Amino acid sequence: MSSSKKARTHPQYELLYWPGKMPGRGEFIRLVFEAAGVSYRDVSNEEENGMKIILDMISPESTGDSDSNPPVFAPPALRIPGEGKDGKALLIYQTPSILSYLGDRLGLAGEDEAEKAWVLSHALTALDLNNEAHDTHHPIAVAEFYEDQKEESLKKAKNFREVRIPKFLGFFERVLKGNEKQGEGKYLVGSKLSFADTTVWHVLNGLQFAFPKELGSRKKEFPTLFETFYQSVQEQSRLKEYLASDRRFPFSQGIYRYYPELDRQ
Template sequence: MAYQLYYWPTIQGRGEFVRLVLEEAAADYVDVARLPAADGGGAPAILRVLRETPGVAPFAPPILRDGALTLAQTANICAYLAENHALVADDRAARVHANQLQLTVTDLVAEVHDTHHPLSTGLYYEDQRAAAVERAKGFREERMPKYLGYFERQLHDDHLLSTFSYVDLSLFQVLRGLEYAFPRAFARVTRETPKLVALGERVAARPRIAAYLASPRRIAFNEQGIFRRYPELDDG
Protein backbone atom coordinates (compact mmCIF):
# COMPACT_ATOMS: atom_id res chain seq x y z
CA MET A 1 0.00 0.00 0.00
CA ALA A 2 1.23 3.49 -0.81
CA TYR A 3 2.49 5.77 1.96
CA GLN A 4 0.32 8.80 2.59
CA LEU A 5 2.13 12.04 3.36
CA TYR A 6 0.19 14.90 4.93
CA TYR A 7 1.87 18.28 4.67
CA TRP A 8 0.96 21.84 3.66
CA PRO A 9 0.52 21.71 -0.10
CA THR A 10 2.10 25.03 -1.13
CA ILE A 11 5.43 25.01 0.72
CA GLN A 12 8.54 22.87 1.02
CA GLY A 13 8.75 23.42 4.76
CA ARG A 14 9.57 20.50 7.02
CA GLY A 15 7.68 18.17 4.71
CA GLU A 16 10.42 18.52 2.12
CA PHE A 17 12.84 16.46 4.22
CA VAL A 18 10.31 13.62 4.05
CA ARG A 19 9.59 14.10 0.35
CA LEU A 20 13.30 13.80 -0.46
CA VAL A 21 13.54 10.45 1.34
CA LEU A 22 10.42 9.15 -0.41
CA GLU A 23 11.78 10.27 -3.79
CA GLU A 24 15.27 8.81 -3.28
CA ALA A 25 13.64 5.54 -2.17
CA ALA A 26 11.39 5.57 -5.25
CA ALA A 27 8.65 4.78 -2.75
CA ASP A 28 5.00 4.62 -3.72
CA TYR A 29 3.41 7.63 -1.98
CA VAL A 30 0.55 10.09 -2.18
CA ASP A 31 1.14 13.70 -1.15
CA VAL A 32 -2.43 13.86 0.07
CA ALA A 33 -2.95 17.58 0.67
CA ARG A 34 -1.73 18.34 -2.87
CA LEU A 35 -4.63 16.42 -4.36
CA PRO A 36 -7.62 18.50 -5.50
CA ALA A 37 -10.11 19.18 -2.73
CA ALA A 38 -12.65 17.07 -4.60
CA ASP A 39 -10.31 14.11 -4.20
CA GLY A 40 -9.82 14.63 -0.47
CA GLY A 41 -6.84 17.01 -0.77
CA GLY A 42 -6.09 20.49 0.54
CA ALA A 43 -5.36 21.61 4.07
CA PRO A 44 -8.59 20.09 5.43
CA ALA A 45 -7.06 16.65 4.84
CA ILE A 46 -4.28 17.54 7.29
CA LEU A 47 -6.67 18.91 9.87
CA ARG A 48 -8.72 15.71 9.69
CA VAL A 49 -5.65 13.57 10.47
CA LEU A 50 -4.68 15.85 13.35
CA ARG A 51 -8.16 15.54 14.84
CA GLU A 52 -9.11 11.99 14.03
CA THR A 53 -5.99 9.84 14.52
CA PRO A 54 -6.79 7.23 17.16
CA GLY A 55 -4.09 6.32 19.70
CA VAL A 56 -0.99 8.50 19.56
CA ALA A 57 -1.96 11.56 17.53
CA PRO A 58 0.40 13.96 15.75
CA PHE A 59 0.99 17.43 17.19
CA ALA A 60 1.70 18.98 13.78
CA PRO A 61 2.52 18.02 10.18
CA PRO A 62 4.42 16.48 8.48
CA ILE A 63 2.51 13.26 9.14
CA LEU A 64 3.02 9.90 7.46
CA ARG A 65 0.55 7.04 7.24
CA ASP A 66 1.88 3.58 6.55
CA GLY A 67 -1.07 1.23 6.70
CA ALA A 68 -2.41 1.30 10.24
CA LEU A 69 0.55 3.31 11.60
CA THR A 70 0.36 7.11 11.71
CA LEU A 71 3.56 8.87 12.70
CA ALA A 72 4.80 12.44 12.97
CA GLN A 73 7.89 14.57 13.65
CA THR A 74 10.16 15.09 10.66
CA ALA A 75 13.26 13.35 12.00
CA ASN A 76 11.16 10.43 13.21
CA ILE A 77 9.47 9.96 9.83
CA CYS A 78 12.77 10.23 7.96
CA ALA A 79 14.42 7.61 10.19
CA TYR A 80 11.42 5.29 9.80
CA LEU A 81 11.45 5.53 6.01
CA ALA A 82 15.22 5.20 5.86
CA GLU A 83 15.06 1.92 7.79
CA ASN A 84 12.38 0.64 5.43
CA HIS A 85 14.33 1.57 2.30
CA ALA A 86 17.97 0.98 3.22
CA LEU A 87 18.78 4.69 3.39
CA VAL A 88 20.67 4.09 6.61
CA ALA A 89 23.04 1.25 7.43
CA ASP A 90 21.44 -1.68 9.22
CA ASP A 91 23.31 -1.49 12.51
CA ARG A 92 22.44 0.25 15.73
CA ALA A 93 25.42 2.60 15.95
CA ALA A 94 24.78 3.87 12.42
CA ARG A 95 21.09 4.46 13.17
CA VAL A 96 21.92 6.26 16.41
CA HIS A 97 24.49 8.48 14.70
CA ALA A 98 22.19 9.19 11.77
CA ASN A 99 19.48 10.27 14.19
CA GLN A 100 21.99 12.40 16.12
CA LEU A 101 23.00 14.26 12.95
CA GLN A 102 19.39 14.55 11.78
CA LEU A 103 18.36 16.11 15.10
CA THR A 104 21.18 18.60 14.69
CA VAL A 105 19.72 19.45 11.27
CA THR A 106 16.37 19.82 13.03
CA ASP A 107 17.85 22.31 15.49
CA LEU A 108 19.37 24.30 12.65
CA VAL A 109 16.05 24.40 10.79
CA ALA A 110 14.25 25.64 13.91
CA GLU A 111 16.81 28.44 14.22
CA VAL A 112 16.26 29.39 10.57
CA HIS A 113 12.52 29.59 11.22
CA ASP A 114 13.13 31.87 14.17
CA THR A 115 15.15 34.32 12.07
CA HIS A 116 11.86 35.51 10.57
CA HIS A 117 9.63 34.70 13.56
CA PRO A 118 11.69 35.54 16.67
CA LEU A 119 8.80 36.85 18.78
CA SER A 120 5.77 34.75 17.87
CA THR A 121 4.54 32.33 15.26
CA GLY A 122 1.19 34.06 15.71
CA LEU A 123 2.43 37.41 14.39
CA TYR A 124 3.17 38.36 10.78
CA TYR A 125 6.78 38.81 9.80
CA GLU A 126 6.15 42.48 9.16
CA ASP A 127 5.11 42.92 12.79
CA GLN A 128 8.37 41.48 14.16
CA ARG A 129 10.81 42.69 11.52
CA ALA A 130 13.07 44.70 13.84
CA ALA A 131 13.58 41.70 16.13
CA ALA A 132 14.05 39.50 13.06
CA VAL A 133 16.86 41.72 11.79
CA GLU A 134 18.67 41.30 15.10
CA ARG A 135 18.06 37.55 15.36
CA ALA A 136 19.14 36.97 11.74
CA LYS A 137 22.40 38.83 12.33
CA GLY A 138 23.38 36.43 15.11
CA PHE A 139 22.29 33.50 12.99
CA ARG A 140 24.38 34.56 9.97
CA GLU A 141 27.44 35.57 11.93
CA GLU A 142 27.60 32.92 14.63
CA ARG A 143 25.16 30.06 14.26
CA MET A 144 25.33 29.38 10.50
CA PRO A 145 29.18 29.21 10.48
CA LYS A 146 29.07 27.04 13.60
CA TYR A 147 26.59 24.55 12.15
CA LEU A 148 28.09 24.41 8.66
CA GLY A 149 31.60 24.17 10.05
CA TYR A 150 30.46 21.27 12.22
CA PHE A 151 28.94 19.39 9.30
CA GLU A 152 32.02 20.09 7.18
CA ARG A 153 34.16 18.41 9.85
CA GLN A 154 31.80 15.41 9.91
CA LEU A 155 32.35 14.75 6.19
CA HIS A 156 35.15 12.26 6.34
CA ASP A 157 34.30 10.57 3.11
CA ASP A 158 31.74 11.30 0.45
CA HIS A 159 28.94 11.30 3.02
CA LEU A 160 28.27 12.03 6.67
CA LEU A 161 28.17 8.41 7.76
CA SER A 162 30.11 5.48 6.37
CA THR A 163 27.42 4.97 3.71
CA PHE A 164 25.07 7.33 1.86
CA SER A 165 22.06 8.03 4.10
CA TYR A 166 18.96 10.13 4.54
CA VAL A 167 21.03 12.64 6.50
CA ASP A 168 22.88 13.54 3.30
CA LEU A 169 19.52 14.27 1.68
CA SER A 170 18.51 16.54 4.56
CA LEU A 171 21.80 18.38 4.49
CA PHE A 172 21.35 18.98 0.77
CA GLN A 173 17.97 20.54 1.55
CA VAL A 174 19.47 22.75 4.25
CA LEU A 175 22.15 23.97 1.85
CA ARG A 176 19.59 24.79 -0.84
CA GLY A 177 17.42 26.55 1.71
CA LEU A 178 20.20 28.63 3.22
CA GLU A 179 21.36 29.62 -0.25
CA TYR A 180 17.83 30.74 -1.09
CA ALA A 181 17.22 32.64 2.14
CA PHE A 182 20.64 34.21 2.73
CA PRO A 183 22.45 34.23 -0.64
CA ARG A 184 25.20 36.64 0.43
CA ALA A 185 25.87 35.08 3.84
CA PHE A 186 25.75 31.61 2.30
CA ALA A 187 28.38 32.53 -0.29
CA ARG A 188 30.60 33.93 2.47
CA VAL A 189 30.23 31.02 4.90
CA THR A 190 30.52 28.22 2.35
CA ARG A 191 33.89 29.50 1.15
CA GLU A 192 35.09 27.68 4.29
CA THR A 193 33.08 24.49 3.67
CA PRO A 194 34.09 23.11 0.26
CA LYS A 195 33.33 19.48 1.14
CA LEU A 196 29.83 20.40 2.16
CA VAL A 197 29.24 22.28 -1.09
CA ALA A 198 30.47 19.23 -3.01
CA LEU A 199 28.13 16.98 -1.01
CA GLY A 200 25.20 19.18 -2.00
CA GLU A 201 26.16 18.91 -5.66
CA ARG A 202 26.51 15.14 -5.49
CA VAL A 203 23.08 14.75 -3.91
CA ALA A 204 21.49 17.03 -6.51
CA ALA A 205 23.03 14.85 -9.26
CA ARG A 206 21.64 11.57 -7.95
CA PRO A 207 19.28 10.40 -10.70
CA ARG A 208 16.11 10.19 -8.63
CA ILE A 209 16.80 13.50 -6.87
CA ALA A 210 17.66 15.25 -10.15
CA ALA A 211 14.43 13.95 -11.68
CA TYR A 212 12.46 15.10 -8.64
CA LEU A 213 13.99 18.57 -8.62
CA ALA A 214 13.11 18.99 -12.31
CA SER A 215 9.52 17.79 -11.77
CA PRO A 216 6.42 19.75 -10.77
CA ARG A 217 6.43 17.77 -7.52
CA ARG A 218 9.25 20.05 -6.27
CA ILE A 219 7.60 23.19 -4.95
CA ALA A 220 9.67 26.37 -5.36
CA PHE A 221 11.00 28.12 -2.25
CA ASN A 222 8.69 30.95 -1.21
CA GLU A 223 8.01 33.33 1.66
CA GLN A 224 5.51 31.08 3.42
CA GLY A 225 8.03 28.31 4.11
CA ILE A 226 10.90 27.99 6.55
CA PHE A 227 13.60 29.36 4.24
CA ARG A 228 12.45 32.85 3.24
CA ARG A 229 14.30 35.44 1.23
CA TYR A 230 13.98 38.76 2.99
CA PRO A 231 16.91 40.88 1.81
CA GLU A 232 17.05 42.81 5.09
CA LEU A 233 17.87 39.55 6.91
CA ASP A 234 20.89 38.76 4.73
CA ASP A 235 24.44 40.17 4.90
CA GLY A 236 24.50 43.90 4.06
Protein backbone atom coordinates (compact mmCIF):
# COMPACT_ATOMS: atom_id res chain seq x y z
CA MET A 1 0.00 0.00 0.00
CA SER A 2 1.81 3.06 -1.23
CA SER A 3 -0.57 5.36 0.61
CA SER A 4 1.22 7.95 2.72
CA LYS A 5 -1.93 8.39 4.84
CA LYS A 6 -0.78 5.62 7.18
CA ALA A 7 1.06 6.47 10.37
CA ARG A 8 4.77 5.87 9.87
CA THR A 9 5.52 3.22 12.51
CA HIS A 10 7.90 1.36 10.21
CA PRO A 11 10.90 2.48 8.17
CA GLN A 12 10.10 3.53 4.60
CA TYR A 13 10.64 0.18 2.93
CA GLU A 14 11.72 0.35 -0.72
CA LEU A 15 11.05 -2.63 -2.97
CA LEU A 16 13.41 -2.74 -5.94
CA TYR A 17 12.07 -4.87 -8.74
CA TRP A 18 11.76 -4.63 -12.53
CA PRO A 19 9.34 -1.92 -13.72
CA GLY A 20 6.43 -2.75 -16.01
CA LYS A 21 3.72 -3.43 -13.44
CA MET A 22 4.13 -7.19 -13.45
CA PRO A 23 3.95 -9.47 -10.42
CA GLY A 24 7.27 -11.33 -10.88
CA ARG A 25 9.22 -12.33 -7.81
CA GLY A 26 8.53 -8.87 -6.39
CA GLU A 27 4.99 -10.05 -5.73
CA PHE A 28 6.06 -12.37 -2.92
CA ILE A 29 7.39 -9.27 -1.14
CA ARG A 30 4.37 -7.08 -1.98
CA LEU A 31 2.05 -9.70 -0.48
CA VAL A 32 3.89 -9.57 2.84
CA PHE A 33 3.60 -5.78 3.05
CA GLU A 34 -0.03 -5.90 2.04
CA ALA A 35 -0.91 -8.71 4.49
CA ALA A 36 0.74 -6.73 7.29
CA GLY A 37 -0.82 -3.42 6.23
CA VAL A 38 2.59 -1.76 6.06
CA SER A 39 3.38 0.88 3.44
CA TYR A 40 6.24 0.47 0.95
CA ARG A 41 7.54 2.16 -2.14
CA ASP A 42 7.52 0.09 -5.32
CA VAL A 43 10.42 2.19 -6.57
CA SER A 44 10.76 1.25 -10.24
CA ASN A 45 7.01 1.47 -10.81
CA GLU A 46 6.82 4.86 -9.09
CA GLU A 47 9.90 6.59 -10.55
CA GLU A 48 10.34 7.85 -14.12
CA ASN A 49 13.76 6.24 -14.41
CA GLY A 50 12.74 2.93 -12.81
CA MET A 51 14.56 0.73 -15.31
CA LYS A 52 17.84 2.64 -14.84
CA ILE A 53 17.59 2.32 -11.06
CA ILE A 54 17.34 -1.48 -11.33
CA LEU A 55 20.01 -1.78 -14.02
CA ASP A 56 22.42 0.36 -11.97
CA MET A 57 21.71 -1.78 -8.92
CA ILE A 58 22.65 -5.01 -10.72
CA SER A 59 25.43 -3.51 -12.83
CA PRO A 60 28.04 -6.19 -13.63
CA GLU A 61 30.71 -3.63 -12.65
CA SER A 62 29.30 -3.00 -9.17
CA THR A 63 31.25 -4.05 -6.10
CA GLY A 64 28.59 -2.59 -3.83
CA ASP A 65 26.97 0.74 -3.02
CA SER A 66 28.06 3.83 -1.08
CA ASP A 67 26.23 2.52 2.02
CA SER A 68 28.67 -0.43 2.33
CA ASN A 69 26.18 -2.94 0.94
CA PRO A 70 27.51 -5.73 -1.30
CA PRO A 71 26.43 -5.90 -4.96
CA VAL A 72 23.01 -7.34 -5.80
CA PHE A 73 22.83 -10.35 -8.13
CA ALA A 74 19.24 -9.93 -9.35
CA PRO A 75 15.99 -8.26 -8.31
CA PRO A 76 13.97 -8.30 -6.11
CA ALA A 77 15.92 -6.32 -3.52
CA LEU A 78 14.80 -4.38 -0.50
CA ARG A 79 16.30 -1.11 0.70
CA ILE A 80 15.68 0.06 4.23
CA PRO A 81 17.02 3.55 5.05
CA GLY A 82 18.67 3.73 8.46
CA GLU A 83 18.86 -0.03 9.05
CA GLY A 84 22.28 -0.74 7.54
CA LYS A 85 25.85 -0.37 8.82
CA ASP A 86 26.47 2.83 10.81
CA GLY A 87 22.88 3.99 10.36
CA LYS A 88 23.12 3.88 6.56
CA ALA A 89 20.61 2.16 4.29
CA LEU A 90 20.51 -1.63 4.31
CA LEU A 91 20.17 -3.33 0.92
CA ILE A 92 19.29 -7.04 0.80
CA TYR A 93 18.36 -9.30 -2.09
CA GLN A 94 17.07 -12.87 -2.77
CA THR A 95 13.32 -13.32 -2.27
CA PRO A 96 13.53 -15.73 0.69
CA SER A 97 16.11 -13.58 2.46
CA ILE A 98 13.82 -10.55 2.12
CA LEU A 99 10.76 -12.55 3.20
CA SER A 100 12.59 -13.78 6.25
CA TYR A 101 13.80 -10.27 7.20
CA LEU A 102 10.35 -8.73 6.76
CA GLY A 103 8.50 -11.71 8.23
CA ASP A 104 10.37 -11.26 11.50
CA ARG A 105 9.59 -7.56 11.68
CA LEU A 106 6.01 -7.67 10.43
CA GLY A 107 4.82 -10.68 12.46
CA LEU A 108 4.53 -13.08 9.54
CA ALA A 109 7.46 -15.41 10.24
CA GLY A 110 6.03 -17.84 12.84
CA GLU A 111 5.61 -17.60 16.60
CA ASP A 112 8.76 -19.36 17.88
CA GLU A 113 12.07 -20.70 16.58
CA ALA A 114 10.57 -24.00 15.38
CA GLU A 115 7.75 -22.27 13.53
CA LYS A 116 10.18 -19.79 12.01
CA ALA A 117 12.26 -22.62 10.59
CA TRP A 118 9.16 -24.37 9.18
CA VAL A 119 7.78 -21.17 7.66
CA LEU A 120 11.07 -20.55 5.85
CA SER A 121 11.29 -24.19 4.70
CA HIS A 122 7.78 -24.15 3.22
CA ALA A 123 8.33 -20.77 1.56
CA LEU A 124 11.56 -22.08 0.00
CA THR A 125 9.70 -25.14 -1.28
CA ALA A 126 7.04 -22.91 -2.87
CA LEU A 127 9.81 -20.81 -4.45
CA ASP A 128 11.35 -24.00 -5.86
CA LEU A 129 7.99 -24.73 -7.47
CA ASN A 130 7.89 -21.14 -8.72
CA ASN A 131 11.31 -21.65 -10.36
CA GLU A 132 10.18 -24.89 -11.99
CA ALA A 133 7.06 -23.15 -13.35
CA HIS A 134 9.34 -20.50 -14.89
CA ASP A 135 11.54 -23.19 -16.44
CA THR A 136 8.60 -24.71 -18.35
CA HIS A 137 8.81 -21.80 -20.81
CA HIS A 138 12.56 -21.21 -20.43
CA PRO A 139 14.07 -24.69 -19.97
CA ILE A 140 17.32 -23.95 -21.84
CA ALA A 141 18.25 -20.27 -21.65
CA VAL A 142 16.78 -17.57 -19.40
CA ALA A 143 17.77 -14.77 -21.77
CA GLU A 144 16.49 -16.33 -25.00
CA PHE A 145 12.97 -16.32 -26.46
CA TYR A 146 10.41 -18.98 -25.60
CA GLU A 147 9.90 -19.53 -29.34
CA ASP A 148 13.56 -20.58 -29.63
CA GLN A 149 13.22 -23.26 -26.95
CA LYS A 150 9.68 -24.39 -27.62
CA GLU A 151 10.45 -28.03 -28.32
CA GLU A 152 12.23 -28.41 -24.97
CA SER A 153 9.47 -26.40 -23.28
CA LEU A 154 6.83 -28.88 -24.42
CA LYS A 155 8.81 -31.75 -22.86
CA LYS A 156 9.57 -29.82 -19.69
CA ALA A 157 5.95 -28.70 -19.25
CA LYS A 158 4.63 -32.26 -19.69
CA ASN A 159 6.84 -33.56 -16.91
CA PHE A 160 6.11 -30.50 -14.76
CA ARG A 161 2.35 -31.03 -15.11
CA GLU A 162 2.34 -34.79 -14.70
CA VAL A 163 5.03 -35.30 -12.07
CA ARG A 164 6.11 -32.10 -10.35
CA ILE A 165 2.77 -30.33 -9.85
CA PRO A 166 1.15 -33.32 -8.08
CA LYS A 167 4.28 -33.90 -6.00
CA PHE A 168 4.47 -30.30 -4.73
CA LEU A 169 0.70 -29.85 -4.29
CA GLY A 170 0.42 -33.22 -2.55
CA PHE A 171 3.17 -32.09 -0.21
CA PHE A 172 1.41 -28.84 0.74
CA GLU A 173 -1.85 -30.76 1.21
CA ARG A 174 0.00 -33.01 3.71
CA VAL A 175 1.51 -30.02 5.50
CA LEU A 176 -1.96 -28.52 5.96
CA LYS A 177 -3.36 -31.85 7.19
CA GLY A 178 -0.49 -32.26 9.65
CA ASN A 179 -1.18 -28.78 11.04
CA GLU A 180 -4.98 -29.15 10.96
CA LYS A 181 -5.49 -29.01 14.76
CA GLN A 182 -3.94 -25.56 14.95
CA GLY A 183 -4.27 -24.27 11.43
CA GLU A 184 -7.72 -25.68 10.52
CA GLY A 185 -6.50 -26.09 6.96
CA LYS A 186 -6.06 -22.31 6.71
CA TYR A 187 -2.42 -21.99 7.76
CA LEU A 188 0.62 -24.07 6.86
CA VAL A 189 2.30 -23.38 10.21
CA GLY A 190 0.66 -22.71 13.58
CA SER A 191 -2.59 -20.79 13.82
CA LYS A 192 -1.63 -17.53 12.16
CA LEU A 193 -0.90 -16.24 8.66
CA SER A 194 2.78 -16.39 7.70
CA PHE A 195 4.85 -15.59 4.63
CA ALA A 196 4.76 -19.32 3.82
CA ASP A 197 0.99 -18.98 3.31
CA THR A 198 1.20 -15.88 1.10
CA THR A 199 4.04 -17.44 -0.93
CA VAL A 200 2.24 -20.75 -1.52
CA TRP A 201 -0.98 -18.85 -2.30
CA HIS A 202 0.69 -16.76 -5.01
CA VAL A 203 2.27 -19.82 -6.63
CA LEU A 204 -1.14 -21.56 -6.69
CA ASN A 205 -2.64 -18.42 -8.21
CA GLY A 206 0.06 -18.28 -10.89
CA LEU A 207 -0.22 -21.98 -11.72
CA GLN A 208 -3.96 -21.58 -12.31
CA PHE A 209 -3.21 -18.73 -14.71
CA ALA A 210 -0.51 -20.62 -16.59
CA PHE A 211 -2.02 -24.12 -16.59
CA PRO A 212 -5.80 -23.62 -16.26
CA LYS A 213 -6.78 -27.03 -17.62
CA GLU A 214 -4.21 -28.94 -15.60
CA LEU A 215 -5.10 -27.18 -12.35
CA GLY A 216 -8.80 -27.29 -13.13
CA SER A 217 -8.76 -31.06 -13.26
CA ARG A 218 -6.31 -31.55 -10.40
CA LYS A 219 -7.83 -29.22 -7.80
CA LYS A 220 -10.15 -31.89 -6.43
CA GLU A 221 -7.16 -34.08 -5.54
CA PHE A 222 -6.10 -31.43 -3.02
CA PRO A 223 -9.27 -30.30 -1.25
CA THR A 224 -7.68 -28.74 1.82
CA LEU A 225 -5.22 -26.78 -0.31
CA PHE A 226 -7.77 -25.41 -2.78
CA GLU A 227 -11.04 -25.35 -0.89
CA THR A 228 -9.89 -24.26 2.58
CA PHE A 229 -6.39 -22.79 2.38
CA TYR A 230 -6.50 -20.96 -0.96
CA GLN A 231 -9.89 -19.40 -0.24
CA SER A 232 -8.99 -18.47 3.31
CA VAL A 233 -5.76 -16.67 2.39
CA GLN A 234 -7.41 -14.55 -0.28
CA GLU A 235 -10.28 -13.75 2.08
CA GLN A 236 -7.97 -12.19 4.71
CA SER A 237 -9.36 -8.67 4.78
CA ARG A 238 -6.16 -6.79 3.86
CA LEU A 239 -5.29 -9.24 1.10
CA LYS A 240 -8.81 -9.19 -0.24
CA GLU A 241 -8.67 -5.42 -0.53
CA TYR A 242 -5.23 -5.58 -2.17
CA LEU A 243 -6.17 -8.28 -4.67
CA ALA A 244 -9.14 -6.21 -5.83
CA SER A 245 -7.02 -3.03 -6.12
CA ASP A 246 -4.91 -1.75 -9.01
CA ARG A 247 -1.79 -2.31 -6.88
CA ARG A 248 -2.12 -6.02 -7.75
CA PHE A 249 -0.62 -6.37 -11.23
CA PRO A 250 -2.04 -8.95 -13.65
CA PHE A 251 0.03 -11.89 -14.90
CA SER A 252 1.40 -11.35 -18.40
CA GLN A 253 4.83 -12.31 -19.73
CA GLY A 254 6.67 -12.96 -16.47
CA ILE A 255 7.16 -16.16 -14.51
CA TYR A 256 3.57 -17.26 -15.06
CA ARG A 257 2.62 -17.15 -18.74
CA TYR A 258 -0.28 -18.71 -20.52
CA TYR A 259 0.82 -20.78 -23.49
CA PRO A 260 -2.10 -23.11 -24.31
CA GLU A 261 0.26 -25.66 -25.86
CA LEU A 262 2.08 -26.11 -22.53
CA ASP A 263 -1.14 -26.82 -20.65
CA ARG A 264 -2.93 -30.20 -20.50
CA GLN A 265 -4.29 -31.04 -23.99
